[in-house]
Amino acid sequence: MNPIRKQFNSTSQFPFELVHKDRKHPQDELPDHFHDWYEIVYVYHGCGTFFIDHTFYEMNKGDLFLIPGNTIHRAFPDSYDPVTSSALFFVPLIMQPANLGEVYSSLGCFEHAKKLKSYKLVIAEQDRNMLEGLIEAIHQEEEQQQLGHRQAALLYLGQLLLCLNRGYTPDSVYKEDFNVGPIWMRQILQYIDSNPVNELSLAALSERASVSAAHFSRVFKQLTGMNVTDYVIAKRIVLAKELLLQSDDNISVIAEKSGFESLPHFHRMFKKATGITPAKYKKYSDRNSTEQMKFTEDKDKEANNKKPTA
Known part of the structure; x- marks a missing residue:
């Protein structure tokens, strides 16, 4: 596997980035990839397909995609209407959040x-102007670089997330777009997602799909x-990262639970x-510590020292 790791220009003080009104073309899109950062994608125009985790979605005007960290994803913009x-x-x-005496998570x-x-x-439609205005406000703060521009960008991001949390309940989330791909493919992707440690060779999966x-x-x-x-x-790597962050199991147990045939294979x-190594990733498992920021910076430095492979 030769993955592309998106290169973030992060600092330990402000791990945040906006790619503003980018016109996507199939030849310019990153291959399948995942990263620790959270991602929000909002579509202004055009169409295409978005593959996220194990599901295909149509991309159209007014669509918004929420991509948590460590989620496999890849966009496929339309060639004629990108x-x-x-x-x-x-x-x-x-x-x-600060402790303000109420139960609320912006995430x-x-x-x-x-x-x-x-x-x-x-x-x-009635919410699009507001949402687009918040994205535009963040863009202006980044462009103008006035005093407090980072704080302002976070305030606008917080307002955007508040709007999504208030206005879009779990029931409003699309389950999937059923006209993308054959049904056996969607069933296989669901099977892999639910059984990542099973026998998942090409021969086994194609037999299962008939x-x-x-x-x-x-x-x-x-x-x-x-x-x-x-x-x-x-x-399996995504599963391993979750186990490394959320459990006290040692590396060899996590390798086995993630479906890897041996510890050396998992490490490699x-x-x-x-x-980075699994041990180094596990070292920073306390997400509430200040070291989490340093971890993000260290990973980007390591990635920047490697030439990405297509």
């Missing part, structure tokens, strides 16, 4: 999306942008995918 979108990236730690919309494994919102291995491989690559082996490894694949 998508124009803005993307906000940030480390969730910067949105940690609640991401938490709901991850729990439901459903990442698309369709923004109502199609030939060659046809399975061709359709899988066409729709997801990945070959089967790379996708399975990526899903994890470092290839993330740029």
